Amino acid sequence: MRDIKVKSDSKEFLTSSDEEEEAVQIIESVSIRESSLSVKSTPEIEKKYVHRVYDAIAPHFSSTRFAKWPKVAAFLESLPPGSVILDAGCGNGKYLGLNPSCFFIGCDISHPLIKICSDKGQEVLVADAVNLPYREEFGDAAISIAVLHHLSTENRRKKAIEELVRVVKPGGFVLITVWAAEQEDTSLLTKWTPLSAKYVEEWVGPGSPMNSPRVRNNPFFSLESIPETEVSAKEQKAENSQFIGLESIPESEESTREQKGESIIPETKASIVEQKDENSVEESLEALKKSQQEYFVPWHLPYHRAEVSGASASALASGLAKKDDRKGAVVYNRYYHVFSEGELERLASGVGNAMIVDRFYDKSNWCIVLQKAALNQD
Amino acid sequence: MRLITHNMLSCNIKGVTNGFPLRIEAGNVIEKEVDFNPDFIRHMFAKIEWKALVEGARSMGYAELPEDSPDAAVLKSDEPFLKKLHHALLELHLEEGALVCPETGRKFPVNKGIPNMLLHEDEV
Numbered sequence: 001m002r003d004i005k006v007k008s009d010s011k012e013f014l015t016s017s018d019e020e021e022e023a024v025q026i027i028e029s030v031s032i033r034e035s036s037l038s039v040k041s042t043p044e045i046e047k048k049y050v051h052r053v054y055d056a057i058a059p060h061f062s063s064t065r066f067a068k069w070p071k072v073a074a075f076l077e078s079l080p081p082g083s084v085i086l087d088a089g090c091g092n093g094k095y096l097g098l099n100p101s102c103f104f105i106g107c108d109i110s111h112p113l114i115k116i117c118s119d120k121g122q123e124v125l126v127a128d129a130v131n132l133p134y135r136e137e138f139g140d141a142a143i144s145i146a147v148l149h150h151l152s153t154e155n156r157r158k159k160a161i162e163e164l165v166r167v168v169k170p171g172g173f174v175l176i177t178v179w180a181a182e183q184e185d186t187s188l189l190t191k192w193t194p195l196s197a198k199y200v201e202e203w204v205g206p207g208s209p210m211n212s213p214r215v216r217n218n219p220f221f222s223l224e225s226i227p228e229t230e231v232s233a234k235e236q237k238a239e240n241s242q243f244i245g246l247e248s249i250p251e252s253e254e255s256t257r258e259q260k261g262e263s264i265i266p267e268t269k270a271s272i273v274e275q276k277d278e279n280s281v282e283e284s285l286e287a288l289k290k291s292q293q294e295y296f297v298p299w300h301l302p303y304h305r306a307e308v309s310g311a312s313a314s315a316l317a318s319g320l321a322k323k324d325d326r327k328g329a330v331v332y333n334r335y336y337h338v339f340s341e342g343e344l345e346r347l348a349s350g351v352g353n354a355m356i357v358d359r360f361y362d363k364s365n366w367c368i369v370l371q372k373a374a375l376n377q378d
Numbered sequence: 379m380r381l382i383t384h385n386m387l388s389c390n391i392k393g394v395t396n397g398f399p400l401r402i403e404a405g406n407v408i409e410k411e412v413d414f415n416p417d418f419i420r421h422m423f424a425k426i427e428w429k430a431l432v433e434g435a436r437s438m439g440y441a442e443l444p445e446d447s448p449d450a451a452v453l454k455s456d457e458p459f460l461k462k463l464h465h466a467l468l469e470l471h472l473e474e475g476a477l478v479c480p481e482t483g484r485k486f487p488v489n490k491g492i493p494n495m496l497l498h499e500d501e502v
Contacts (some may be wrong), residue, residue, distance in 0.1 A: 038392070040502035083422040103418070105383055109496065118492050125493040131390050131502060133486075133495035135398050138386040138425060151442055160470075165387075 039155045040131045049151045049296065049335035052320060054091075057301050057332060059114035062092035066258050071362045073098055075175045075369065080250035086167055088148030088160070089130040093117030093215055096124070102140075107132070119266035130156050132163045133134055139168045141175075148344075148367070149179045149336050159335070160349050164370075165354045171374040174354070177367040181338040193333065215251075216228045293340060296333035297320050303328050373375035379484045379493050383468040385426045387493065389479035389486075391501040396481050399430030402437040405474035413453045419460050420453050422467060435466045442466075492500070 036045070042051070054061065072095060081101035090096055090106030091113050097104055107127040108114050117124040127133050129147055142164045151157045164174045181188060223347065301312060301321075312330050315321035321332045344366045347357055351370075358369035389397030428447035435443055442462050452459055477486040477493055486495050 038502050039497060040392075040497075082415075082418040084422075084425070105380065105386070107495075111492075111494070114492055115490075117488065123380060125379065125383065125387075125495055128497070129496040131497065132384050133388055133390045242386040 017090075039153075039159050042128070042130075043152050043156075045151065045152050045335055048320065049333055050313070051335050053299065053332045054110040054313050055112050057299055058092075058110060058116060060301050060305045061299070062113065062116050065092050065094055068094055069145075069177070069363060069365075070096065071360065071367065072175065072177065073141065075173075076102070076144070079141050079173070084138065084356070086132075086134070086139040086142040086146050086164075088127075088132060088142060088164060089150075090114075090117060090124065093120060093124065093148075095143065095145060096122045105139075113347070129160050129163065130158075132167055134167045136166055137160045137169045137172075139172060141173045142168050143173045145173045145175075145177050148176065148178065149338060150334070152337060154334060154347070158350060161348050161351050161370075165351055165372050168372050170372055174345065174370040175367065176348070177362070177365045178339045178344055179336060180361065180364050181365045182342045182361075182364075183338075192336075193296040193298075194292065194333050195296060197337075198253070252324065287371070293338050295338060297336050299332040299334055300324070300329035301332060302329055303330065341366070344368055379491055380468055380471045381428075381431055381434045381438070381470055382422065383493075384432055385467075387477065387495065389481065389484060390495075391479065391482060391484060391497060394479065394481050397479055398438060399427065399434065400477035400486070401480060402434050402472060403476040403478060403490075404438050404459055404472060405476075406472075407438045408469060408471050408473050409465075409469050412464070414461060414464050416429070416457070416460050416464075417437065419443075419467070421465050423450070423453055423463065426450050426467070431466060433450075435470065440466055440470060 076095065076099045078086065079099060079102055083099075083101070085104045086104050087093075087104060087106040089097055090108050091110075091115065093106050093113075095104075096106045096117060104123065106117055106122060107123040107129070107130050108117075108124070109126065111126050114124045114126050125133075129144065144160065148157045148160055151160060161174075161176065163368075164176065168174060174237055202326065313320060314331065316323065317329065321330045321331075324331045344361060345356055345368060348354070348368055348370055349353040354370040354372045356368050357371045358367075360367050382403065384400065387398075387400055387430075391397065396479060398426070432443045435441070443466055448459065448484060471491055472488050473486045473491050477488060477495075479486075484501075486493055488494075
């Protein structure tokens, strides 16, 4: 409650910076709502824009997923014969069995994808990578390939890493790859939808958690009144001001900050900085920075594929998917949190009991190899 | 689902402290032949929880494994034993049935060989 009061007080001061302030609020309110749930509880956005989408596109997705990344293959081939390898978020199972001298067990939250694996004779089950139904230390190694970027909060991404470490033996290796914000083909980014504006549109719809009486009566959640177009403009502004270089200002040099604030940070932004305590400024900036990593990435399901799937008809009816007649495809949006440079390492280094032993960038992905601490010999 | 996987699976419902091993309710069990690899079986022997394996195998209709975990020395020479272990771990498949949490009794269905270990909202 106290936060809310401070927030509304500061708003009175900040008439000229309302737009940026509100953009920050959108992001903050989303994260506040999420923080009240268990880290293992799946947010609606993942259910709708990850799980349901993969369920609907599974056969087509699978038919396009056969190329194996050489670096993942090299990791798997480096493991000793007889290793038990756990693939958490195995998709269509393209890495299962890649090293024939090892035993693979895959899991994915999408039943249709797991069915595809099972039909190929692979050992698989339906499970959530954030909450693996495995006892500790059974695996000799684990992999998580292109999975973490589908988790919508930092806590959940971290939890997924903790789970991978938990289920491998002491000394065991874990390979994690995620989509990078720094894409080799930058033109791809123009095809993606930055999320925040969409977030608002989708999350204030009927039945969304944002529409509960508790949220409605809370002045902090004042999202419904903001038209989408305005939000887009705000988003852009907020992004721009952040882009100027707020994140690069050293925390300790207060006077430098203010000088810089006058020259490169818009006046209004600087006054926000003064109104808030250090922590909330950090959080707001962090939230803004995060917001640029949240995207909807389209998946084009060709009409001839969509026709055979009942899922597409209901997805179209419910608005989950849209038709694109020019491309002759049903278009689904998939939620992505793309990782900035160093983010995966930072997340993993917060996980106890494991060390980062390798890190690399490969085909627009950030990748790390973790090694779980070995047991004491005595 | 093979017993090698069953030996790893554990009920992860919030608050459950003893979710292993899951009790197997066998509907339909099938067998599929797999090439025998003694080194792999020896490696697995060190990993597996013996009692869970024996009980799991029994509930799937295979009672050839000894009640108590054999001495590791057996693994060096006793090929018939290794083959039994191989059969239990890799060749038996639970096609239809359920896995039951020993603490809460929650049933996880197994259909067409695929266990569904997803939890409900109020279980996480």
